[in-house]
Amino acid sequence: xxxxxxxxxxIGNEVLYGQILDGNAAFLGRELQAQGCEVAWRRTVGDRxxxxxxxxxxxxxxxxxxxxxxxxGPTSDxxxxxxxxxxxxxxxxxDRALLEGIRRRFAARGLRMPPCNRSQAMVPDKAVxxxxxxxxxxxxxxxxxxxxxxxxxxxxxxxxxxxxxxxRPMLAQKSGRRTAxxxxxTFGLPESALADRLRLVEKAxxxxxxxxxxxxxxxxxxxxxxxxxxxxxxxxxxxxxGRISRALGDSIYGQGQETMEQVVGRILTDxxxxxxxxxxxxxxxxxxxxxxVPGSSGYFRGGVVAYSNQLKIKVLGVxxxxxxxxxxVSRQTAGEMAAGGRRLSGSDLCLAATGIAGPGGxxxxxxxxxxxxxxxxxxxxxxxxxRFIGGRRTIKEWAAQAGLNLARLYLAGKGRLKDRT
Amino acid sequence: xxxxxxxxxxIGNEVLYGQILDGNAAFLGRELQAQGCEVAWRRTVGDRxxxxxxxxxxxxxxxxxxxxxxxxGPTSDxxxxxxxxxxxxxxxxxDRALLEGIRRRFAARGLRMPPCNRSQAMVPDKAVxxxxxxxxxxxxxxxxxxxxxxxxxxxxxxxxxxxxxxxRPMLAQKSGRRTAxxxxxTFGLPESALADRLRLVEKAxxxxxxxxxxxxxxxxxxxxxxxxxxxxxxxxxxxxxGRISRALGDSIYGQGQETMEQVVGRILTDxxxxxxxxxxxxxxxxxxxxxxVPGSSGYFRGGVVAYSNQLKIKVLGVxxxxxxxxxxVSRQTAGEMAAGGRRLSGSDLCLAATGIAGPGGxxxxxxxxxxxxxxxxxxxxxxxxxRFIGGRRTIKEWAAQAGLNLARLYLAGKGRLKDRT
Numbered sequence: 001x002x003x004x005x006x007x008x009x010x011i012g013n014e015v016l017y018g019q020i021l022d023g024n025a026a027f028l029g030r031e032l033q034a035q036g037c038e039v040a041w042r043r044t045v046g047d048r049x050x051x052x053x054x055x056x057x058x059x060x061x062x063x064x065x066x067x068x069x070x071x072x073g074p075t076s077d078x079x080x081x082x083x084x085x086x087x088x089x090x091x092x093x094x095d096r097a098l099l100e101g102i103r104r105r106f107a108a109r110g111l112r113m114p115p116c117n118r119s120q121a122m123v124p125d126k127a128v129x130x131x132x133x134x135x136x137x138x139x140x141x142x143x144x145x146x147x148x149x150x151x152x153x154x155x156x157x158x159x160x161x162x163x164x165x166x167x168r169p170m171l172a173q174k175s176g177r178r179t180a181x182x183x184x185x186t187f188g189l190p191e192s193a194l195a196d197r198l199r200l201v202e203k204a205x206x207x208x209x210x211x212x213x214x215x216x217x218x219x220x221x222x223x224x225x226x227x228x229x230x231x232x233x234x235x236x237x238x239x240x241x242g243r244i245s246r247a248l249g250d251s252i253y254g255q256g257q258e259t260m261e262q263v264v265g266r267i268l269t270d271x272x273x274x275x276x277x278x279x280x281x282x283x284x285x286x287x288x289x290x291x292x293v294p295g296s297s298g299y300f301r302g303g304v305v306a307y308s309n310q311l312k313i314k315v316l317g318v319x320x321x322x323x324x325x326x327x328x329v330s331r332q333t334a335g336e337m338a339a340g341g342r343r344l345s346g347s348d349l350c351l352a353a354t355g356i357a358g359p360g361g362x363x364x365x366x367x368x369x370x371x372x373x374x375x376x377x378x379x380x381x382x383x384x385x386x387r388f389i390g391g392r393r394t395i396k397e398w399a400a401q402a403g404l405n406l407a408r409l410y411l412a413g414k415g416r417l418k419d420r421t
Numbered sequence: 422x423x424x425x426x427x428x429x430x431x432i433g434n435e436v437l438y439g440q441i442l443d444g445n446a447a448f449l450g451r452e453l454q455a456q457g458c459e460v461a462w463r464r465t466v467g468d469r470x471x472x473x474x475x476x477x478x479x480x481x482x483x484x485x486x487x488x489x490x491x492x493x494g495p496t497s498d499x500x501x502x503x504x505x506x507x508x509x510x511x512x513x514x515x516d517r518a519l520l521e522g523i524r525r526r527f528a529a530r531g532l533r534m535p536p537c538n539r540s541q542a543m544v545p546d547k548a549v550x551x552x553x554x555x556x557x558x559x560x561x562x563x564x565x566x567x568x569x570x571x572x573x574x575x576x577x578x579x580x581x582x583x584x585x586x587x588x589r590p591m592l593a594q595k596s597g598r599r600t601a602x603x604x605x606x607t608f609g610l611p612e613s614a615l616a617d618r619l620r621l622v623e624k625a626x627x628x629x630x631x632x633x634x635x636x637x638x639x640x641x642x643x644x645x646x647x648x649x650x651x652x653x654x655x656x657x658x659x660x661x662x663g664r665i666s667r668a669l670g671d672s673i674y675g676q677g678q679e680t681m682e683q684v685v686g687r688i689l690t691d692x693x694x695x696x697x698x699x700x701x702x703x704x705x706x707x708x709x710x711x712x713x714v715p716g717s718s719g720y721f722r723g724g725v726v727a728y729s730n731q732l733k734i735k736v737l738g739v740x741x742x743x744x745x746x747x748x749x750v751s752r753q754t755a756g757e758m759a760a761g762g763r764r765l766s767g768s769d770l771c772l773a774a775t776g777i778a779g780p781g782g783x784x785x786x787x788x789x790x791x792x793x794x795x796x797x798x799x800x801x802x803x804x805x806x807x808r809f810i811g812g813r814r815t816i817k818e819w820a821a822q823a824g825l826n827l828a829r830l831y832l833a834g835k836g837r838l839k840d841r842t
Contacts, residue, residue, distance in 0.1 A: 016460050018450030019632060019643075021442045025465075029439030039437050042465040044446075181440075192495045192535035202497065211468075212496045213435055214576070222440060277705075277726070283712025284698075284705030287726040291704025294780055294813055302732040305698070305708040305724035307717075311766055315725075315736065345732060359715055367529075387530045390555070392715055394578065 003226070004175040006032045007041035007063035009055050011070035011080050012154060016046045024069045024152075024159055031163060036177030036226055037065070047071055052083035056149060064147055065171070070154035072137040074116040080151055081122065081140070088142050090124035098129060102136045127151075134161040179226045180233035182241045185254040187218035187405045194219055194248065201243050209240070216390070216397040217260065218253070253408060260404040261289045261296075267411045268299040273348040273378070275407065277303030278316050278341030280328065281355035281371060285400040301345040306337065316340035327366070329354050331383045334372035342376045349377035351407045353399055357392045371399045375410045382410060425596040427453045428462035428484035430476050432491035432501050433575060437467045445490045445573075445580055452584060457598030457647060458486070468492055473504035477570055485568055486592065491575035493558040495537045501572055502543065502561070509563050511545035519550060523557045548572075555582040600647045601654035603662045606675040608639035608826045615640055615669070622664045630661070637811070637818040638681070639674070674829060681825040682710040682717075688832045689720040694769040694799070696828065698724030699737050699762030701749065702776035702792060706821040722766040727758065737761035748787070750775050752804045755793035763797045770798035772828045776807075778816045792820045796831045803831060 008025050015022050022044065029039050041062040045051040052071070059066040071080030085092050099121035106113040120137045123129050130139030130150070135158035140151040150167065152159045186194060191214050195202070202210060213220040223240055227233035245252055254263045268275055277287045287303035290296055304315050309328055312318040317340035318333055326332040334354050341350035351374075358368030369388040374381065384406055388398040429446050436443050443465065450460050462483040466472040473492070480487040492501030506513050520542035527534040541558045544550050551560030551571070556579040561572040571588065573580045593599075607615060612633050616623075623631060634641040644661055648654035666673055675684045689696055698708045708724035711717055725736050730749055733739040738761035739754055747753045755775050762771035772795070779789025790809040795802065805827055809819040 015447075016450055016463060017454045018447030018452075019634070021444060021447050023442060026436075026439030026442050029437055031439075033438045039467070042437060044463040044465075046460075190532070190535065192537040195496045195537050196535055211435055211440075211498055212494065213440070214494070222435070224434075224438075279705075282709075283717075283721075284700075284708030284724060284726065287705030288703075288709045288817075291726070291728065291778070292814055292817070296704075297728055297782070300704075300728050302728040302736075303705060303726040304736075305705065305712070305726070307712065307721050307723040308766070311723040315723075315765065344736065345729070357712070361718070369529075389526065389529055390578070393713055396709075396713070 003177055004037045004065065004171070005040040005063045006037040007059040007066040008032075008039060009042075009059055009066060009068040010044040011047065011052055011068060012044075013046045013077075015070070016044055023156055024154065027156070027160060028067055028069070028163070031168065032067075032171070033179050033181070033224070035168065035171045036175045036179050037171065041066075047077050047079055049079050049083040049086065052080060053087045056084065056087055060144060060147055060149060065174075066147075066149045067152060067167075068149065069152045069159055072120070072140075072151060072153045074114070074120055074136070081119070081124070084127070084140065084142065084149070084151055085124040088124060088126050088144075090126040090142075092122040093125045094118075095121050095123045095129060098123065098138060105136055130162050130166045132158050132162055133165060134158040139166070177226050177228060178230040178233050179224060180230065180237040182223045182237040183256050184221045184223075184241060184244055184248075184252050185218060185258065186221060186248060186251045187253050187260070187401060188251050189219070189248075190214075191219050194221070194251075197247050198244060201240065201247055204243075205240060216394055217401050250409060250412060253405060259289075259292075260401055260408065261293050264290070264404050264408050264411070265293045265296055265299060267408065268349075271411065273411070274299050274301050275349045275351060276301045276341050276345035276347035278337040278350055278352040279303060279305050280307060280312070280337070280353060281357045282353045282396055282400045282403065283307070283357070285396050286351060286353060286403050289400060289404065301347040304341060304344065312337065315344065317343065329356055329366055329370060329372065331372050331385065334374035335376070335381055335383050338374040338376035338381065349375060349407065349410070351375055351403050353403050355386075355395075355399060357395045357399075359392060369395050371395070371402070373399070373403045373406050375407055377410065379410065379414050382406070424598060425456075425458045425486065425592070426461040426484045427458040427592075428464075428480040428487040429453075429460060430463075430480055430487060430489040431465040432468065432473055432489060433465075434467045434498070436491070437465050444577055445575065448577070448581060449488055449490070449584075451602075452589065453488075453592070454645070455600050455602050456589065456592045457596045457600045458592065462487075468498050468500055470500050470504040470507065473501060474508045477505070477508055481565060481568055481570060486595070487568075487570045488573060488588075489570065490573045490580055493541070493561075493572060493574045495535075495541050495557070499540075502540070502545070505548070505561065505563065505570070505572055506545040509545060509547050509565075511547040511563075513543040514546050515539075516542050516544045516550060519544065519559060526557055551583050551587045553579050553583055554586060555579040560587070598647055598649065599651035599654050600645060601651065601658040603644045603655075603658040604677050605642045605644075605662060605665055605669075605673050606639060606679065607642060607669060607672045608674050608681070608822060610640070610669075610672050612640050615642070615672075618668050619665060622661065622668055625664075626661060637815055638822050671830065671833065674826060680710070680713075681822055681829065682714050685825050685828050685832070686711070686714045686717055686720060688829065689770075692832065694832070695720050695722050696770045696772060697722045697762050697766035697768035699758040699771055699773040700724060700726050701728060701733070701758070701774060702778045703774045703817055703821045703824065704728070704778070706817050707772060707774060707824050710821060710825065722768040725762060725765065733758065736765065738764065750777055750787055750791060750793065752793050752806065755795035756797070756802055756804050759795040759797035759802065770796060770828065770831070772796055772824055774820055774824050776816075776820055778813045778820075780813060790816050792816070792823070794820070794824045794827050796828055798831065800831065800835050803827070
């Protein structure tokens with residue numbers, strides 16, 4: 001069985017001119033891939049009838065199934081229905097059952113249907129209406145030989161409901177293949193260093209199965225495998241994920257959508273340990289991220305954002321002598337901040353960060369981006385020196401992620417982590 | 422002069438298959454519109470050389486300028502450079518200055534350049550390299566007659582930096598029309614309430630000139646006007662911005678890309694006042710946002726994230742009696758946190774937040790989303806009760822934005838703000 005070729009057409013000026021992000025196309029891309037389809041074609045056009053008809057024609061040439069989203073609403077700028085009627089030489093006919101359904105949706109909210117919603121019950125006579133359990137505009141399915149064009153509303157929850165109820169089962173039947181996606185999240189090695197370590201694994205991998213996705217949270221490695229059954233695809237993805245894990249060791253911090261703060265939270269919960277933070281350059285971002293996890297109040301005691309030297313001394317107990325001799329941005333200050341934060345909060349661990357977020361504040365020998373991270377806890381203390389580049393927010397993001405990663409490695413190593421940079 | 426026709430080509434399996442949202446195409450769409458260009462063509466293709474060359478050819482037919490993003494990284498799945506070299510019958514030549522720049526970027530982080538980054542210094546001999554102030558891969562500009570194809574890296578901050586430094590000035594020169602975009606940022610009123618207040622202004626506005634853009638930082642109002650000259654467009658936008666400002670008063674906190682933390686920082690700087698934070702439910706997010714502003718160390722002293730009651734008592738001096746009688750999530754605790762944070766840090770103002778970020782933690786009478794915000798400072802103390810809905814992160818975001826807004830109104834009102842909810 002050959003792979004089903006699918007196309008995605010997004011219709012709407014608000015997408016074309018970037019007023020909104022195209023979450024619908026992303027949703028359809030993921031779902032089509034999971035059904036073993038190839039996304040062979042993807043375009044975006046504005047709300048103009050000739051642009052829409054041209055794009056639908058070209059999509060039909062290139063694909064077996066074309067999914068178009070947007071422009072089915074009740075207002076004057078919604079022209080997809082008319083464009084399709086023109087292209088398929090179809091008349092718009094009132095569907096009384098549909099009209100009744102739309103009226104009932106308004107009545108359920110205690111409202112009268114505004115006249116303009118009547119247009120949503122106009123169905124091209126060559127189309128099949130696909131029920132929309134979440135809204136007034138139905139999907140519209142046109143067939144041309146063995147190919148199909150499906151028009152979907154642009155409201156995400158309506159599109160997703162029609163997908164779940166009608167399209168996913170329909171495509172699962174048509175497509176002979178299933179796809180498994182597995183993501184491994186890494187931190188600490190740049191993309192190119194990962195690629196060097198994965199040279200051998202990559203040789204054994206079919207082309208196009210491995211993607212590197214860098215961001216300031218690290219590099220995600222995404223494995224994608226298609227096979228006759230979902231299980232066969234998952235097995236192959238699992239096999240290569242295992243090989244990559246062995247090659248990269250503890251540079252991998254999580255899988256799928258798992259965040260660093262979730263991973264740290266899970267280890268703390270498993271070990272029955274608590275944590276606190278003592279932050280300077282990260283400005284509260286490490287605490288913010290730790291508290292993004294539901295239930296984090298079970299292990300997060302609190303934190304101090306000691307931006308001024310006065311607070312470093314008064315609240316965290318950093319010695320004035322240390323600040324004078326080594327400066328606020330130093331290995332020694334980071335260590336004393338972590339120790340002081342631990343004493344103050346009574347937590348098992350304290351994670352500290354001090355550095356220069358930039359763009360100002362650099363001094364000779366201490367450039368913007370220089371950050372010291374420290375962990376103090378039951379397995380001793382460690383300090384790490386890091387250098388990041390980028391704007392202020394980027395440096396904060398890198399430093400916070402590196403700090404959380406240091407806490408992860410400290411907990412995983414249980415004291416085996418040596419105090420070296 | 423005719424309108425310049427622009428095309429946007431996104432390259433990358435991760436976009437095609439919906440693993441990430443296409444923020445780059447949205448950014449370019451908005452920016453091209455602001456330069457008075459028509460976005461006449463927009464497509465997405467995967468990381469395959471024939472798909473890329475086909476798309477570039479078709480884009481060149483349809484547009485005057487084609488902007489392509491993605492696939493310029495150092496790893497094996499990045500093939501845009503090779504595709505373009507093939508299409509433009511160009512040889513890849515090592516650019517030694519570029520290679521040196523890439524080496525220096527790694528050296529600045531104390532790292533050796535991995536061998537595979539060398540590929541990013543390979544420039545097609547028919548292309549001009551556009552400097553990338555934020556990363557290793559330069560942009561690449563090819564000319565064909567009067568038309569241009571520009572390849573840009575997929576990392577948003579790199580693409581945006583090349584746009585600002587090179588492309589925006591270049592397109593401003595080419596395009597015959599100018600568009601002025603003016604954004605007014607509001608907080609505190611829902612979209613429908615804003616629309617009610619702006620009914621009269623909207624009647625006077627040409628259709629399509631005003632967009633409402635809601636998010637958990639408030640509702641941005643975007644005015645877009647096109648005209649023959651930038652000045653004419655700006656004058657019209659300015660006139661309506663003035664009318665909207667008068668209608669909405671202090672619900673407008675800023676303009677353009679200005680953030681709430683920048684506005685608060687500017688007022689503090691102007692008044693020579695300092696601030697600190699005392700946070701529970703926001704978990705450090707208010708401190709994080711205040712410290713995102715370069716130079717914030719001039720007015721931000723520091724903050725405490727007092728997640729546990731013990732820290733609220735020990736560090737912020739909240740009375741155990743207050744916690745026992747009113748609970749940690751109460752008007753009284755918020756007030757004592759603000760007063761205590763001010764004493765501790767010696768700042769002029771302290772901004773406090775205590776609430777239930779959810780999804781757990783709700784008790785009868787105190788649902789998830791209930792948040793008390795307080796400001797203590799030279800003009801007295803105020804406390805506000807708020808109720809937000811959404812997931813944990815959304816509630817944190819709303820609470821932090823509302824907290825910063827309260828500090829803004831407190832400073833602007835200089836004590837005229839009454840202590841009512």
